[in-house]
Amino acid sequence: MKGFFQKLITIDVTKQETSVESIDDTTLKAYLGGKGLATHLLLEKNPPKVDPLSPENHFIIALGPVTDSKIYGSCRYGIFSKSPLTGFYAESYSGGRVAVPMSRTGYDIIVIKGASKEPVWLEISDTGVKFHNASDLWGMDTYQTEDKVKERCGVKGCGAMVIGHAGENLVKFAVVENDYWRSAGRTGMGAVLGSKKIKALVFHGNAKREFYDEDRIKNYANEIFKEFKDHPATNIYKTQGTPVMVGVLNKAGGFPTRYWSKGTCGHWEKINAQSMNERLNVVPKSCISCFMGCGKLSTVKEGEHKGLKIEGPEYETIYSFGGLCMIDSIEDITWLNDICDRLGMDTMSAGNLSALAIEASLQGKIADKLQYGDAKLVAELLYKIARREGLGGLIADGIKAASAELGMEDQAVHVKGLEPAGYDPRALKGMGLAYSVSPRGACHLRSTFYKPELSGVIDPDQIENKAELFIDFEDRCTLFDTLILCRFYRDFYPWEELGKIIEMTTGMSLSKEELQAVAARVTDNTRRFNIREGLTFKDDRLPKRLISEKLEDGKEITSEQVEYLVKDYYQLRGWSDEGIPQN
Numbered sequence: 042m043k044g045f046f047q048k049l050i051t052i053d054v055t056k057q058e059t060s061v062e063s064i065d066d067t068t069l070k071a072y073l074g075g076k077g078l079a080t081h082l083l084l085e086k087n088p089p090k091v092d093p094l095s096p097e098n099h100f101i102i103a104l105g106p107v108t109d110s111k112i113y114g115s116c117r118y119g120i121f122s123k124s125p126l127t128g129f130y131a132e133s134y135s136g137g138r139v140a141v142p143m144s145r146t147g148y149d150i151i152v153i154k155g156a157s158k159e160p161v162w163l164e165i166s167d168t169g170v171k172f173h174n175a176s177d178l179w180g181m182d183t184y185q186t187e188d189k190v191k192e193r194c195g196v197k198g199c200g201a202m203v204i205g206h207a208g209e210n211l212v213k214f215a216v217v218e219n220d221y222w223r224s225a226g227r228t229g230m231g232a233v234l235g236s237k238k239i240k241a242l243v244f245h246g247n248a249k250r251e252f253y254d255e256d257r258i259k260n261y262a263n264e265i266f267k268e269f270k271d272h273p274a275t276n277i278y279k280t281q282g283t284p285v286m287v288g289v290l291n292k293a294g295g296f297p298t299r300y301w302s303k304g305t306c307g308h309w310e311k312i313n314a315q316s317m318n319e320r321l322n323v324v325p326k327s328c329i330s331c332f333m334g335c336g337k338l339s340t341v342k343e344g345e346h347k348g349l350k351i352e353g354p355e356y357e358t359i360y361s362f363g364g365l366c367m368i369d370s371i372e373d374i375t376w377l378n379d380i381c382d383r384l385g386m387d388t389m390s391a392g393n394l395s396a397l398a399i400e401a402s403l404q405g406k407i408a409d410k411l412q413y414g415d416a417k418l419v420a421e422l423l424y425k426i427a428r429r430e431g432l433g434g435l436i437a438d439g440i441k442a443a444s445a446e447l448g449m450e451d452q453a454v455h456v457k458g459l460e461p462a463g464y465d466p467r468a469l470k471g472m473g474l475a476y477s478v479s480p481r482g483a484c485h486l487r488s489t490f491y492k493p494e495l496s497g498v499i500d501p502d503q504i505e506n507k508a509e510l511f512i513d514f515e516d517r518c519t520l521f522d523t524l525i526l527c528r529f530y531r532d533f534y535p536w537e538e539l540g541k542i543i544e545m546t547t548g549m550s551l552s553k554e555e556l557q558a559v560a561a562r563v564t565d566n567t568r569r570f571n572i573r574e575g576l577t578f579k580d581d582r583l584p585k586r587l588i589s590e591k592l593e594d595g596k597e598i599t600s601e602q603v604e605y606l607v608k609d610y611y612q613l614r615g616w617s618d619e620g621i622p623q624n
Contacts, residue, residue, distance in 0.1 A: 133230050145167065202218070302590070304596065337352065370416065459483050523560075583603050
């Protein structure tokens with residue numbers, strides 16, 4: 042089938058052996074690539090109830106049939122496993138430049154199992170896999186590691202995925218980094234690599250995907266560029282990036298502040314997109330095959346962090362440190378972002394847990410002295426987390442374990458062990474459904490349902506009939522993840538355009554109903570994986586804190602509303618009252 046190599050490589054790190062197998066047309070037609078194929082393989086290969094940090098847990102790297110094409114938004118990869126943070130389904134995605142050399146290795150899927158006794162880095166190419174000793178790299182930060190392994194590989198244009206101190210020390214929200222600042226950031230995938238003693242993976246090769254209609258793809262890409270290069274959404278991403286959401290959410294009363302106690306932030310203008318553009322030297326930066334320029338290569342102009350350069354900070358980092366931790370300096374948030382990137386740590390979980398620790402300190406539950414707004418104390422805590430020192434060792438095990446140990450379970454804000462993004466469900470009730478039913482926990486990206494609620498497509502307070510529109514958004518996002526495409530092209534690739542993209546790349550002609558069936562099949566499989574690992578319908582609920590406390594403007598979401606939304610979702614999905622797929 043066009044658009045695929047139809048090849049899967051399994052790498053046994055314990056034995057330092059590899060095997061290659063073909064992927065049949067039937068499987069590809071049923072699941073496409075990316076998330077669909079990876080989830081199918083997780084169900085097939087992962088032992089039920091496996092310890093996420095054991096050698097038996099598989100780590101899967103997946104590409105889609107649009108990878109290394111001219112389709113805009115296609116330079117992304119996904120990683121899949123069982124999460125050490127939640128104990129359930131793990132998925133994470135990243136952009137940048139590494140997806141192209143990854144694809145040039147000639148594989149649609151890379152499956153890694155086992156664990157090395159000593160640190161290793163893997164060199165994966167179209168001629169095979171080489172295992173290199175990484176003992177001298179163990180302990181390096183992510184930037185240093187990426188530089189070193191690319192230098193040692195010695196192949197121009199190679200790409201690398203790496204972990205930092207957090208992954209090495211099995212911090213359960215450790216990330217996988219590429220291109221310095223791009224993060225496969227949620228569910229603790231860096232810890233899975235760390236448990237296998239894999240410090241880095243480097244990719245290169247000369248294999249090229251054959252697409253069904255190269256000329257049509259080229260013409261289509263040109264048309265998309267002409268139509269959308271000056272689109273208002275494009276201009277917003279290019280000039281302000283995701284930090285534009287600081288103002289949007291604060292105005293909507295849904296900007297999580299002071300560890301979820303408020304929906305508005307008094308210092309929001311000090312940490313918004315305008316402040317970032319004024320106080321930092323900001324240059325738009327794009328992935329390959331992209332005209333958005335949503336990435337912001339930012340350099341601190343003055344102060345104690347003068348000269349510090351990162352790509353970011355993104356909205357979610359600003360909300361977690363600037364809102365939840367009440368840090369009112371965009372320079373300090375940029376600094377904390379850099380620390381997390383170097384250590385290989387999820388900024389969203391780190392910010393949420395830092396704010397919980399501040400609350401624990403203020404309530405006298407711990408001896409550590411922490412304060413809202415103190416970036417230096419938060420920075421010290423981040424290093425302690427990565428090294429598992431003192432309070433950091435407790436926090437490193439994630440919010441479920443930390444809140445239980447601190448006696449703060451009723452205050453902890455998470456679903457399935459994953460903290461929410463910067464969209465308070467008391468102000469945006471559809472996000473309450475999104476957080477409740479996402480397979481990886483309180484995730485905003487599986488549906489991006491804040492988009493229709495904030496733009497007026499549907500009333501944020503509406504409960505009845507909301508699940509129907511939600512499923513349409515979720516299904517389309519699932520198709521994005523099977524291909525694998527960037528979420529920021531959601532305005533440009535509605536259902537009809539996704540059908541065109543699949544036909545141009547693979548040759549398959551699928552109606553909207555057939556595309557929805559693929560998405561539903563993938564969603565059912567993620568659900569089956571979670572149920573096998575112990576998930577019940579009781580896990581599809583918001584935390585007590587969010588349904589028992591109102592925001593300062595009186596906005597709330599009740600347990601009855603969440604119950605209604607979730608049950609309606611189950612029914613529309615064709616699941617039982619207990620949330621079990623029936624097909």
